[in-house]
Amino acid sequence: MGNRSRVVTWLLRLVVVGYLVMLVAWPTGLIAQNTFADGLGGMRRALGDPDVTHALWLTVRVAVVAVAINLVFGVGMSLLLVRYDFPGKRALSALIDLPLSVSPVVVGLALVLVYNPRYGWFGEGLHDRGIDVVFATPGIVMATCFVVLPLIIREVVPVLEELGDDQEQAARSLGANGVQTFWRVTLPGIRWAIVYGVVLSLARSLGEFGAVKIVAGRSIGNMETATLLVQREYQNFHEDVAYSVSLLLVVASVLCLVVVAILRPSEGSHPEPIKEKK
Amino acid sequence: MATTTLTAGRPARKRRSARPRALNASASLGLGVGLLWFSLLVLIPLSAVVVEASGGGWETYRSALTNSQTVNALQLTVGVAVLTTVINMVMGTVIAWVLVRDRFWGKRALDLIIDIPFAMPTIVAGLVLLALYGSQGPIGVEFENTRKAVFLAIAFVTLPFIVRTVQPVLEEMEVEVEDAAASLGANRLTILRRIVLPTLVPAIFAGAALSFARGISEYGSLVLLSGNLPNRTEVTSYRMASLLEGGNRPAAAALATIMLLVALLAIVVLDATQRRLARRG
Structure with a gap:
């Protein structure tokens, strides 16, 4: 029996390692290998290309703006959902998860239908006032906001629920106003959940492709994000550039994961939201 | 997104005092602004998809569902999503098991790879x-x-869902119960079937719903990989995108609505199955 269970253990281990190596680890490693197949030439060519630097810069800006918007929305919404009672709360909480199960193409389609300058519900009116959403940077930001919308809320809500509001009530009864209570009591308790949600949103924002592709339309050039550039360069047989930009995106996303992995142990161990300070 | 899925399978924690209070003025303002943003970003655009698809009545849906290229794309997408979900239900559970119960060098790296x-x-x-x-x-x-290639891509992007929903449940499971069963003479298979699997079933099915929803909506990873050959390797997301590019917005919207319904149906079916299994276990 002991012998047989050792065999089973080894067999399972082998199956799992084999599956993960074949499906994820080996292919991911090959990207690095392909990028540096002819030394640093490909990477140097990529970074010397103004299209590439523009795309990377646009991607970073879009990601930062989208994550900032989502941070404010996510933390605010989490507080409202956990700490307050209002009609339609359960429906809202269910609807917030909607973006997780919507195809990126549907996200793009939905935004185009409302914000297209020619036929969109609001698009025409906004266009007349000189604001273009779709086929412009705001559309890319909105598409990114759409796909990352639930990420911070889903991290913060369980932590807020677990913390309870005893500390907050104590703070208020001692005369702290809402702002003070938030900064001194609530925020320290949900700090790591927020950081975690932000890192996940950032990784997702840097890599969004489908929704951004639809919203950016064919206006290639100044509306091209890093992922769109990878597609174009690969299809134009500039594989070295495509691989180099891909590798940069992979490194960024793996870095995000490592940050999360380092943070995770401390996530469960925030003992009390406030420590007694002298 | 790593732990976004965790919450789905996580057993309800005991809450401390949670006494939601009524909205005050500043909270109402915050809720108003939040709802406005949420509506402008998500609710109104998604309703626009349904409205666009319903503009031509049932005819739009009928023509979408009689177009052989669309039907082939739908069949391929749903078929591959079902297949990968089933594989994930097995592999995801096995991977989670190994990550929680086994100890070996390099396990943390595997955890990261997921x-x-x-x-x-x-x-x-x-x-x-x-x-x-x-x-x-x-x-x-x-x-x-x-x-x-379509299968590979979907298997790749849906890999983490079931692992990450099953893992926390396994971690919180008490080994004592299994030990007790073993001391009463149950063999490993019986323990697996009667104790371990029934505990994991809700998490496995919650992960399966996420995996299926992601599988039928995948787009980006297929663009360069599958060639998107009409009737052969074209999935519905790609079909939608090309309909939209061709200016056929109602057809694209109709297909999007159909996919939303398929996702909903999958959630209902998986939930019902899980309930039935839970009753029997």
């Missing part, structure tokens, strides 16, 4: 799979532009 498909940009995921399974890959297979 999250890579979440964090990696989908277009890069396609390129990554092409590097190994494409014609220039080192193992000499040519999966590009075949249905095998």
